[in-house]
Amino acid sequence: MATEETLVLVKPDGVARGLTGAILARIEAKGYALVDIKLVEPSRELLAQHYAEHEGKPFYEPLLEFMMSGPVVAIRVAGNRVIEGFRSLAGTTDPTTAAPGTIRGDFGRDWGVAVQQNLVHGSDSPESAARELGIWFA
Numbered sequence: 001m002a003t004e005e006t007l008v009l010v011k012p013d014g015v016a017r018g019l020t021g022a023i024l025a026r027i028e029a030k031g032y033a034l035v036d037i038k039l040v041e042p043s044r045e046l047l048a049q050h051y052a053e054h055e056g057k058p059f060y061e062p063l064l065e066f067m068m069s070g071p072v073v074a075i076r077v078a079g080n081r082v083i084e085g086f087r088s089l090a091g092t093t094d095p096t097t098a099a100p101g102t103i104r105g106d107f108g109r110d111w112g113v114a115v116q117q118n119l120v121h122g123s124d125s126p127e128s129a130a131r132e133l134g135i136w137f138a
């Protein structure tokens with residue numbers, strides 16, 4: 001099977017809380033390879049492309065504002081079944097109910113705001129990964 005690639009983002013809450021190293025350590029400990037990494041201050045245009053599937057939803061505007069609230073770390077990660085594997089490492093969207101042992105379950109907290117500040121993003125399919133890597137690592 002060909003090695004897969006995925007896009008991981010450490011969102012502004014993860015960078016601001018100093019959790020980038022802990023998140024990278026989990027990715028490396030799992031055996032995935034860091035292929036490329038950079039600190040980005042994403043524009044509204046970049047985020048509108050990235051989150052196109054959520055346009056029109058109630059959390060869309062607050063989500064873009066949150067993602068522009070500070071720097072983001074973008075990482076190209078490679079490994080067998082890494083798309084599914086990183087989603088599993090990250091845990092489910094809501095940090096309150098994400099399983100302990102996952103990034104969101106261990107480090108995520110509910111800030112009582114409109115958008116889930118859940119530390120990380122991971123592509124959810126091979127199609128999303130190709131599209132998102134093209135946006136962040138053009």
Ligand code: RTP
Pocket residue numbers: 059063092093114115116117118120121122123124
């Ligand atoms: P991601 O795309 O960031 O890896 O997360 P995901 O697949 O688990 O979640 P998704 O449904 O794609 O939503 C994208 C991001 O939008 C924020 N969100 N907030 N207020 C809410 O209930 C809500 N729903 C989604 C989260 O930051 C989520 O990760």
Ligand code: MG
Pocket residue numbers: 124
């Ligand atoms: Mg998603």
